[in-house]
Amino acid sequence: MPDRPVVTRIAPSPTGSMHIGTARTALFNWLYARHTGGKFLLRIEDTDRERSTAQAVQVIFDGLKWLGLEADEPPVFQAARADRHREAVDELLARGEAYRCYMTPDELAIEREAARAEGRVIRSPWRDRGAGNYDEAQPYVVRLKSPLEGETIIEDQVKGAVRFQNKDLDDLILLRSDGTPTYNLAVVVDDHEMGVTHVIRGDDHLNNAARQTLIYRALGWEVPVWAHLPLIHGPDGTKLSKRHGAQAVSEFDDMGYLPEAMRNYLAKLGWGHGDDEIFSDDQAIAWFDIKDVVSAPARLDWDKLNHLNNHYIRKADPARLAKLVIGVHQSRDFPLHDGHEAILERTIPLVRDGAKTTLDLADATVFALKRRPLELPEKALGLLTEETRARLSRLRNLLETQPAWEVAALEAALRSFAEAEGVGMGKFGPALRAVLSGGSPAPDLAGALVSLGKEESLGRLDDALSPPA
Numbered sequence: 001m002p003d004r005p006v007v008t009r010i011a012p013s014p015t016g017s018m019h020i021g022t023a024r025t026a027l028f029n030w031l032y033a034r035h036t037g038g039k040f041l042l043r044i045e046d047t048d049r050e051r052s053t054a055q056a057v058q059v060i061f062d063g064l065k066w067l068g069l070e071a072d073e074p075p076v077f078q079a080a081r082a083d084r085h086r087e088a089v090d091e092l093l094a095r096g097e098a099y100r101c102y103m104t105p106d107e108l109a110i111e112r113e114a115a116r117a118e119g120r121v122i123r124s125p126w127r128d129r130g131a132g133n134y135d136e137a138q139p140y141v142v143r144l145k146s147p148l149e150g151e152t153i154i155e156d157q158v159k160g161a162v163r164f165q166n167k168d169l170d171d172l173i174l175l176r177s178d179g180t181p182t183y184n185l186a187v188v189v190d191d192h193e194m195g196v197t198h199v200i201r202g203d204d205h206l207n208n209a210a211r212q213t214l215i216y217r218a219l220g221w222e223v224p225v226w227a228h229l230p231l232i233h234g235p236d237g238t239k240l241s242k243r244h245g246a247q248a249v250s251e252f253d254d255m256g257y258l259p260e261a262m263r264n265y266l267a268k269l270g271w272g273h274g275d276d277e278i279f280s281d282d283q284a285i286a287w288f289d290i291k292d293v294v295s296a297p298a299r300l301d302w303d304k305l306n307h308l309n310n311h312y313i314r315k316a317d318p319a320r321l322a323k324l325v326i327g328v329h330q331s332r333d334f335p336l337h338d339g340h341e342a343i344l345e346r347t348i349p350l351v352r353d354g355a356k357t358t359l360d361l362a363d364a365t366v367f368a369l370k371r372r373p374l375e376l377p378e379k380a381l382g383l384l385t386e387e388t389r390a391r392l393s394r395l396r397n398l399l400e401t402q403p404a405w406e407v408a409a410l411e412a413a414l415r416s417f418a419e420a421e422g423v424g425m426g427k428f429g430p431a432l433r434a435v436l437s438g439g440s441p442a443p444d445l446a447g448a449l450v451s452l453g454k455e456e457s458l459g460r461l462d463d464a465l466s467p468p469a
């Protein structure tokens, strides 16, 4: 293990969305850096110039920001470092660890065919041909002079020792004939120069770790600690795909999940602390160790995510939730009027117990945000018989004199009203509820009254009891 402060990084390629697997990788890198008092860095692997638009890069910044996993230093852009990558290739050439390969496409095709027939990897005749044997004007690639024998062992923190036979690794190309550096070279040079001590990433990069180890050694650089995380699978155990639902971080945001619930949930995908289901960031940071990541693929479990999100919704500051819920209502073009923030802050604590997402919170708060006079559904109008109207009118007058507009006081007032009237709550409760909610989902009567506030509650009663002619 490098004898330096821990530096981890996330190195996403901007593709236009941020996959949930990338989010989990970011989280594990972030947790490990925090756990060890080290640094967490971001590198944008933007060498695919067509896909790497400013917009696609922004998606990554936004995703990390939303998740609360921002890097400790400004991002490094890989494409901007091509000169540095080429310098490393020059160094490898100078050290005799790399060579120029002038094979033509035709020669390469013949060699590829021969290699396939003989069950071996391709080999370039230029590996052992010294300088002077070629025409400088011919196009060439630069290849790494990989060891031909022995094995390259990746001591992976998650997978254990993974062995690669060197005879199965061809002399990988470091520099293409157009002078552009290849992926594995760029990653090694960048990780080295960013001081990365621990490479924690998806196990689809395990083979690259062998290649990259050879490049590190050829450059005489210290090889980082590897930790390759198992993929995230869908609930049915197959590789996560569109048919399993959301995959992009932004989709989870749009579906009303809170970032702290996502962090808790993602931390549980492949890592855990005993049976603890719910833990804070501080606990995760204190407990997290890369060695405890399990090597079996983790399965996405929507019920667990919903359960966690409900937990964090119940804990969150109502003012913060109100802002999120306003965003949901706006995205649905639901008309908002003055005072909606205060209404939401009052209503959210009364409806959040059953909410799995902020979308549920939005559904549960519609009744409170409606504008007077409410349109009452047929069924509600049916409840408003003469008798009930008269009763609600007496209740309205009682409520007007109600000093404390709080759930417990209002519950008591409603109960004693029913007693005084000599009827059960069922005689007027449903009608009152319909008048207050306009038929939308609403909390219990006292809760609905508190959500609306006294003035609005009395106003809604007045509208229903003396409808405008």
Ligand code: GLU
Binding pocket: 010, 011, 012, 013, 045, 187, 200, 201, 202, 205
């Ligand atoms: N850019 C790679 C990816 O998005 C990650 C490379 C790495 O972490 O080394 O999969």
